[in-house]
Amino acid sequence: MPAEPIRKLVILGGGTAGWMAAAMASRTWGKRLNITLVESEAIGTVGVGEATIPPLIKLLRFLGLDEDVTLRNIQGTFKFGIEFDGWRRKGESYMHSFGTPGAPIGIVPFYQYWLRRHLAGEDCGSLWDYSLNTQVSYAGKMSREPRIEGNLPGPERAFHFDAGLLAQFMRRGCEASGVVRHEGKVSGVNLRPEDGFIESLTLDSGEVIAGDMFIDCSGFVGVLIEGALKAGYEDWTHWLPCDRAVAVPCTLPADKSVGILPYTRSTAHVAGWQWRIPLQHRTGNGHVFCSGAMTNDEATRILLENLDGEPLADPRVIGFRTGRRKATWVKNCVALGLASGFMEPLESTSIHLVQSVMTRFLDFFPDKDFNPVEIEEFNRRCRREYEYIRDFLVLHYHANERDEPFWRDCRTMAIPDSLAHKMDYFRQHGRLLVEEGDLFREDSWVQVLIGQGIMPKAASPLTETVGQEALASFMSGMKMAMDKAVTAMPSHDAFIARHCAATTV
Numbered sequence: 169m170p171a172e173p174i175r176k177l178v179i180l181g182g183g184t185a186g187w188m189a190a191a192m193a194s195r196t197w198g199k200r201l202n203i204t205l206v207e208s209e210a211i212g213t214v215g216v217g218e219a220t221i222p223p224l225i226k227l228l229r230f231l232g233l234d235e236d237v238t239l240r241n242i243q244g245t246f247k248f249g250i251e252f253d254g255w256r257r258k259g260e261s262y263m264h265s266f267g268t269p270g271a272p273i274g275i276v277p278f279y280q281y282w283l284r285r286h287l288a289g290e291d292c293g294s295l296w297d298y299s300l301n302t303q304v305s306y307a308g309k310m311s312r313e314p315r316i317e318g319n320l321p322g323p324e325r326a327f328h329f330d331a332g333l334l335a336q337f338m339r340r341g342c343e344a345s346g347v348v349r350h351e352g353k354v355s356g357v358n359l360r361p362e363d364g365f366i367e368s369l370t371l372d373s374g375e376v377i378a379g380d381m382f383i384d385c386s387g388f389v390g391v392l393i394e395g396a397l398k399a400g401y402e403d404w405t406h407w408l409p410c411d412r413a414v415a416v417p418c419t420l421p422a423d424k425s426v427g428i429l430p431y432t433r434s435t436a437h438v439a440g441w442q443w444r445i446p447l448q449h450r451t452g453n454g455h456v457f458c459s460g461a462m463t464n465d466e467a468t469r470i471l472l473e474n475l476d477g478e479p480l481a482d483p484r485v486i487g488f489r490t491g492r493r494k495a496t497w498v499k500n501c502v503a504l505g506l507a508s509g510f511m512e513p514l515e516s517t518s519i520h521l522v523q524s525v526m527t528r529f530l531d532f533f534p535d536k537d538f539n540p541v542e543i544e545e546f547n548r549r550c551r552r553e554y555e556y557i558r559d560f561l562v563l564h565y566h567a568n569e570r571d572e573p574f575w576r577d578c579r580t581m582a583i584p585d586s587l588a589h590k591m592d593y594f595r596q597h598g599r600l601l602v603e604e605g606d607l608f609r610e611d612s613w614v615q616v617l618i619g620q621g622i623m624p625k626a627a628s629p630l631t632e633t634v635g636q637e638a639l640a641s642f643m644s645g646m647k648m649a650m651d652k653a654v655t656a657m658p659s660h661d662a663f664i665a666r667h668c669a670a671t672t673v
Contacts, residue, residue, distance in 0.1 A: 170535075171535035171536055171537040172535060172536040173535050173536070174201070174380045174381050174533070174534060174535060174536060175201065175202055175380055176201075176202045176204070176378065176379040176380045176381070177193055177201055177202065177203045177204070177379060177380070177381050177382075177383065178204050178205075178206065178369065178377055178378075178379030178381070178382045178383070179193075179203070179204070179205040179206070179382075179383045179385060180206050180207075180354060180369065180382065180383070180384055180385060180386050180391060180392055181205075181206075181207055181384070181385030181386040181387060181505075181507070182205060182207035182335060182339065182349075182385070183207075183331075183335050183385065183387075183505070184331050184334055184335050184338075184505070184519060184522065185385040185504045185505030185506070185507075185522045186205055186207060186335075186383075186385035186504075186505075187205070187334075187335045187338035187339045187342060188227075188338060188519075188522050188523065188526065189383050189385060189504055189522070189526050190203055190205050190338070190339075190342045190347045191231055191338045191341060191342050192227075192230075192231070192523075192526050192527070192530060193526075193530065194342055194345045194346065194347055195230065195231050195232070195345075196530050198345075199346060202348075203342075203346070203347045203348070204347075204348045204349075204350060204377060204379065205342070205347060205348070205349050205350070206349075206350045206352065206354065206369060206371070206377055207349065207350075207351070208351060208352055208353045209351065210353065211353065211387075218328055218329055218330060218331050218445045218447065218452045219247060219250075219326070219327075219328050219432045219443075219445050219513070219516040220247070220326045220327050220328075220329075220516055220519050220520065221266070221326050221515075221516050221517070221520050221607075222266050222324050222325065222326045223520055223523060223524075224326060224327060224519065224520065224523065225325070225326070227523050231341075233341075235668070236667045236668040237668075238337065239327065239329070239664075239668035239670075240668050240669065240670050240671060241333060241336075241337045241670070242327075242329040242330055242333040242334045242337055243329060243330045243333060243447045243448040243449045243450075243670050244327045244328060244329040244330075244447070244448065244668065244670075245327070245328045245329075245428050245430065245446055245447055245448060245660070245664060246310055246325050246326075246327060246328075246430045246660060246663075246664075247266075247325065247326045247327055247328050247430060247431055247432060248265060248266055248267075248301040248302075248304050248305045248323055248324070248325060248326075248430050248431050249263045249264055249265035249266050249301050249302060249305055249431050249432075250263070250264045250431060250432045250433075250434055250515065250516070251263050251264075251305070251431055251432070251433045251434065252264060252434050252436075252564070252616075252619060253433060253434065253435040253436065254435055254436035254437075254570075255434070255436045255441070255564060255568060255619070255620065256567070256568055256569055256570075256619065256620050256621045257568070257569045257570055257621075258436075258570065262296065262615065262618075262619030263296055263299070263301075263302045263305060263306075263431070263615070263619075264515070264612060264615050264616055264619065265296070265299045265301035265302040265305065265615065266301050266323070266324035266325065266326065267299070267300060267301045267321065267323060267324040267611070268321070268611045269282075269295050269296065269298050269299040269302075269611060269614075269615070270282065270295075270298040270299070270643070270646060271320055271321075271646055273634060273639075273642065274630075274633065274634070275630070276628055276630045276631055277610060277611075277614075278298065279295060279598070279611075279614050280598055280627050280628045280630070280631050281627070281631050281634065281639055281643070282295050282298065282643075283598050283624060283626075283627035283631075284627035284631040284632075284639075285639065285640070285643075287623075287624075287626065287627060290640075292640075292643060293647075295614075295615070295618060296615075297647060298643065298646060298647060298650070299615075300316070300320065300321075300322070300323050300650050300653070300654070301323045301324060303650055303651070303654045304323045304430065304654055304657065305429070305430055305431040307654050307657075308426075308427045308428075308429065308430065308659055308660050308661075309430070309654055309657035309658065309659060309660060310430060310657060310658060310659065310660040310662075310663035310664075311323055311653075311657045311658075311663075312325070316649070316650070316653035317649040317650070317652050317653040318645070318646065318649030318650075318653075320646070320649060320650065320653075326516070328432065328445045328446060328447055328452075329447065330447060330449075330452075331519075350371065350375070350377060352371035352372055352373050352375065353371065353372045354369050354370070354371060354372075354386075354391055355370050355371060355372045356369070356370035357369060357370075357391065357392060357395065357396040358370060358376075359396065363499070364397075364499060365499045365500045365538075366379070366382050366392060366396060366397070366499065366500055366501055369382075380500065380536060381500050381501075381502075381534070382500060382501045382502075383501070383502050383503075383504055383529075384501055384502070384503045384504065384507040384508075385503075385504050385505050385507055386507050387505070387506045387507060388488065388489075388506050388507070388510070389507075390493065390503060390507040391507075392501045392503070392507075393493055393496075393498060393501055393502075393503035393507055393508070394493065394507075396501075397498040397499060397501055399493040399494055399495045399496075399498050399503070400493065400494035400495070401489070401491055401492070401493055401494065401509075402491045402492050402493070402494055402509075403489060403490075403491045404490045404491040404492075404558055405489060405490055405491070406581070407490075407558065407562045407581070407583065407584065408490040408512060408558070408561060408562060408565070409458045409460070409565075409574075409577075409578070410440050410441075410456045410457055410458050410490070410512055411458060411459050411460075411487065411488060411489060411490070412456070412457055412458075412459050412464070412467070412485060412486065412487050412488070413454050413455065413456045413457070413485070413486045413488070413512075414454065414455050414457075414464065414467050414468045414471055414483050414484065414485045414486075415452075415453065415454035415455075415483065415484050415486065416453055416454075416471065416472070416475075416479050416480070416481055416482070416483040416484065417450045417451065417452055417453065417479070417480045417481055418450065418451050418453055418475045418476065418477040418478055418479050418480055419450060419451070419477035419478045419480060420446070420449075420450060420451055420476075420477055421451075421476045421477055422477065427659055427660055427661045428446045428447075428448070428660055428661055428664070429446050429660070430660045432444065432445055432516065434514065435474070436568075436570070436575075437455065437457070437470055437474075438461075438462070438470070438572050438574065439457050439458050439461035439462045439572065439573075439574035440455060440456045440457030440458055440461075440462075440467070440574070441455070441456055441514070442454065442455045442456075442470070442471060442474055443456070443513060444476065448664065448669065448670050449670065450477075450480060451475075451476055451477060453471060453475055454471070454513075455467050455468075455470055455471035456512055456513070456514070458574055459487075461573065461574045464485050467485075468483045468485070471483065488510045488512070489510065490510055490511065490512055491509055491510065492508065492509030492510075492550075492551070492554045493507075493508055493509055495547050496508050496509075496525060496546070496547055496550040496551075497529070497543050497546050497547055497550075499538065500534075500538060502525070502529050504522050504525055504526060505518070505521075505522050506518075508521070508525060508550075509554060511554070511557055511558065511561065512561065514561050514564060515557070515560060515561060515608070517557050517607065520607065521553075521554075521557075524553065524607070525550060525553075528546060528549060528550065529546070532545070532546045549605060552603075552605050553605055553606075553607065555584075555586070556603060556605065556606040556607060556608070557607055557608070558584070559584055559586055559587040559590070560607075560608045560612070560613070560616070562583055562584065562587055563587060563591070563613075563616055563617070563620065564616060564620065565578040566578055566579060566581065566583050566587075567579075567591075567617070567620035567621060567622055568620065569621060589601070590613070591617070591622060594613075594617055594622065594624060595622065595624055595625060596624060596625060596626070597624060597625070597626050597627060597628050597629070598614075598624035598626070598627055598628060599628065600613050600614065
């Protein structure tokens with residue numbers, strides 16, 4: 169006989185993770201799944217994840233959400249990449265832009281041809297001169313066109329937004345589609361005595377919420393995955409030593425001629441880094457730092473001295489421990505968001521991991537037999553995804569030439585073998601080992617490797633199949649086409665004003 173299907177899904181915790189999970193489950197299963205979300209207004213959310221990466225575009229489409237309507241409701245702006253200022257050394261910056269720098273020539277990626285010319289000492293500019301996303305970012309422009317001049321791909325985009333407003337927006341849609349919200353704190357987690365599976369939650373009101381499957385979105389504490397099911401935690405602070413962040417919003421810059429920048433800015437400081445995320449109504453700011461290298465007061469001072477506007481609230485210090493749960497799925501519970509682990513917001517992966525893990529869970533959606541082979545495969549894929557992202561983040565810290573003690577320690581620390589092998593392989597001919605399931609593809613790795621000063625000894629020998637004059641002409645023509653297209657684009661501010669300006673700013 170076929171196993172009994174899951175009928176009742178209970179999500180503990182709201183915020184971006186909880187309501188995104190509810191929206192995805194509701195869109196997938198509709199009325200065939202009873203979805204309950206338990207949250208308490210008395211429990212705040214971290215709410216510092218205000219920048220995303222391009223896969224979120226696909227999620228909005230899947231959920232049937234209009235992009236402009238969504239952005240109006242969440243004070244959203246557009247994002248074409250992340251600028252890393254001072255990460256290699258003070259006074260230098262580079263962009264980790266979305267999309268592919270240049271255009272392919274045959275079977276060899278464009279960056280290999282740029283490497284060939286650069287290493288030969290030819291005057292070919294920087295790799296980012298051929299990145300449309302970088303040019304659009306620094307010009308303060310905006311385009312959603314899929315193709316531009318010369319039939320080149322248009323810029324790839326993501327968003328900046330107010331995470332609290334996103335949660336509210338998704339909550340409204342979820343409740344309209346039948347998701348039931350219960351207000352209250354959990355006072356007890358009731359396990360089945362025969363197998364230790366979660367049977368129900370008891371709220372402080374005495375109400376009992378039963379379910380077949382539970383999703384833990386309860387934040388760092390992990391009420392279900394850790395508190396009840398003891399998943400365990402894998403600590404990565406020996407590779408990623410920052411363990412605190414101080415956050416504060418501020419007003420937009422007084423100089424309106426600058427406009428709202430369509431990219432995130434990450435600025436390295438003495439023992440950490442600062443994010444700047446421009447929204448329609450304010451700028452989100454935070455200073456991620458190592459508590460072993462500076463105090464909370466020092467970190468707060470550095471942040472406040474480097475704001476682009478006036479603070480809109482008191483600075484808030486948040487502690488964290490970078491790493492992941494040893495298992496994301498235990499028995500009949502899956503952890504999402506901060507409950508599943510924490511990767512500092514250096515590459516805007518927090519919200520994406522909610523989307524990714526929830527997508528994987530829906531693909532592996534169980535019946536009441538809870539097949540252990542499927543659960544183990546789910547956990548294996550989650551583990552690898554976290555490890556790939558971990559290596560990418562460690563690269564930023566490790567490959568630096570700064571003089572401060574914190575950065576020297578990062579430069580000399582032992583790094584994961586997987587990252588060391590990737591870096592060594594790249595140094596030979598600029599080739600990259602990008603594994604299936606790695607969120608960051610070849611274009612991302614190349615930009616950060618070269619941006620952090622890791623230059624290969626030579627380009628791929630296959631680049632020699634294109635003659636010198638033909639290559640120079642191709643690259644020059646492509647650059648001219650990009651420049652023409654960027655010049656013709658509207659400004660980022662004008663585009664927002666026309667298509668997705670928030671009703672109240």
